[in-house]
Amino acid sequence: ISPELTPVANLPLLCILNCCMAYNVGLPEAKIFSGPSSEQFGYAVQQFLNPKGNWLLVGSPWSGFPENRMGDVYKCPVDLSTATCEKLNLQTSTSIPNVTEMKTNMSLGLTLTRNVGTGGFLTCGPLWAQQCGSQYYTTGVCSDVSPDFQLLASFSPAAQSGVNSICQ
Template identity: 90%
Template sequence: MDYVFIFFIGILNCCMAYNVGLLEAKIFSGPSSEQFGYAVQQFINPKGNWLLVGSPWSGFPENRMGDVYKCPIDLSAATCEKLNLETATSIPNVTEMKTNMSLGLTLTRNMGTGGFLTCGPLWAQQCGSQYYATGVCSDVSPDFQILTSFAPAAQSGVNSVCQQTKSCI
């Protein structure tokens, strides 16, 4: 009987919830209508420690191109700055539909460049009257500049064919 009680106390102590650092917690806030905080990623670069915050409906209600905010962890002011990646995310020589692309829905570190990747799964390529939603990702440098944007399933060199035949091949 004593063993069961000791086992129960051990499990109870193991499974109780707790919080860490509540007195020094920072609260970053943004527009809830833009789904601010949908994705978050800790990020360190030479300028400090950051919290990257995805806001995939940024631009709501006119469009939902989406964006990413950088929030400084080291500074006393808890204000976030929009990176404006939605306008710089682009695939050359492709007629693109960026409205509602939801950039910032995905955030992940890119160990190869030291930066991060952000993706908008609803980016579309237009071909004639058709739209092909292949998604787009941008590789962002440690200093928050877009290195490249890519859409692996986008058809390259198709725009001239689309304009001539009004359909994709």
């Protein structure tokens, strides 16, 4: 390329570089939510909107560490000036009726997703187990949570009902 054409040849390169330069948005207003790292706080996150405002749902699948990692979900208000999160305590109410269950280390909060049918969200604990006789079957459990953070139902599609701990 001749020296006279060098500035013209570099113009497209400069335009491309200018478009690709990185920048950050809203750093002064950034909110940092923190929780116990030993509980894997932040393993899963989900933005959530209900009539009371904007929330960040935060999964903490090892909540209860080190004794029992049943897991849980935290709700963190995005609109308020505070950056504190509140534990929903779903692990105590997550249960399948007529099943001998083992919640120890079920890791509730490992999965978070919106439920467009109810306007709430689903959270799952894949290590929830069902006892059948002397055997344990790890089928996992999910909980359907309402828009106002109340447990609607828990379900485990592979769980079997049984009599006297004998599954059918």
